[in-house]
Amino acid sequence: xxxxxxxxxxxxxxxxxxxxxxxxxxxxxxxxxxxxxxxxxxxxxxxxxxxxxxxxxxxxxxxxxxxxxxxxxxxxxxxxxxxxxxxxxxxxxxxxxxxxxxxxxxxxxxxxxxxxxxxxxxxxxxxxxxxxxxxxxxxxxxxxxxxxxxxxxxxxxxxxxx
Numbered sequence: 001x002x003x004x005x006x007x008x009x010x011x012x013x014x015x016x017x018x019x020x021x022x023x024x025x026x027x028x029x030x031x032x033x034x035x036x037x038x039x040x041x042x043x044x045x046x047x048x049x050x051x052x053x054x055x056x057x058x059x060x061x062x063x064x065x066x067x068x069x070x071x072x073x074x075x076x077x078x079x080x081x082x083x084x085x086x087x088x089x090x091x092x093x094x095x096x097x098x099x100x101x102x103x104x105x106x107x108x109x110x111x112x113x114x115x116x117x118x119x120x121x122x123x124x125x126x127x128x129x130x131x132x133x134x135x136x137x138x139x140x141x142x143x144x145x146x147x148x149x150x151x152x153x154x155x156x157x158x159x160x161x162x
Contacts, residue, residue, distance in 0.1 A: 017086040022064070022078040022119040024128050025090065028071065030108045035070035037150055044104070045150050048097045053154060055096065059089035064125060065132045065158070068150035069139065074132045076125070090114060133158065 029036055037045050045068050056063045056077065061084055064076040079086065094110050101109035119128065136148040145151065145158075152158060 018079070019082050019084060020079045021084075021086070022076065022123075022125060022128075023086055023116045024119060024132075025073075025075045025077070025114055025116040027073045027075070027090070027094065027114040028111045030111055033071070033107060033109070036109075037068040037070050037073075039149070042149065044101070047100060049150075049152070051097050051100070052093060055089055055093045056154060059092065060084040061086075061089055063154040064156065065129045065153045066151060067132050067135050067148070069135055070141075074135060076128050076132055078125075086116070090116075129153075129156070 048068065049066070052063065052066060052075075055061075060080040062078045062080060064078060065074075066076075067074045077086070077089070094114070098109040101107070119125065133145045133151060135145075136142050136151065137145050142148045
């Protein structure tokens with residue numbers, strides 16, 4: 001009996017994750033952290049948002065929306081050109097933010113992997129934006145997403161959404 005352990009492939013085998021595609025990503029915090037994105041860590045989350053902005057510019061991605069929930073991050077991003085590399089963008093963001101967080105708390109921030117969904121041409125970006133922004137409302141953190149401090153967009157005025 002073959003006792004090798006096979007890891008489940010979570011990236012698409014025949015897709016290079018480069019180009020002008022839209023990605024809905026979820027990055028979970030390490031299972032030992034619990035709920036680390038909260039009002040007590042307001043300055044930490046704002047610093048992570050700064051890293052997101054820098055890396056999105058460096059790797060040529062539009063950030064349609066982001067939402068730091070207590071134990072995970074939702075992103076909707078889109079490559080600006082054929083050189084936009086989603087895997088490098090996410091890897092860099094996780095590495096920089098993880099290093100920053102571990103310097104302060106001496107703990108690992110992110111789980112090893114992340115989940116992404118590549119939006120098809122017929123999927124409506126606005127529906128995904130709405131889903132991400134409404135996440136804190138669905139989880140009863142706020143009554144109106146506009147009151148949640150850890151979400152936003154680098155290209156949209158979220159006060160005019162919905």
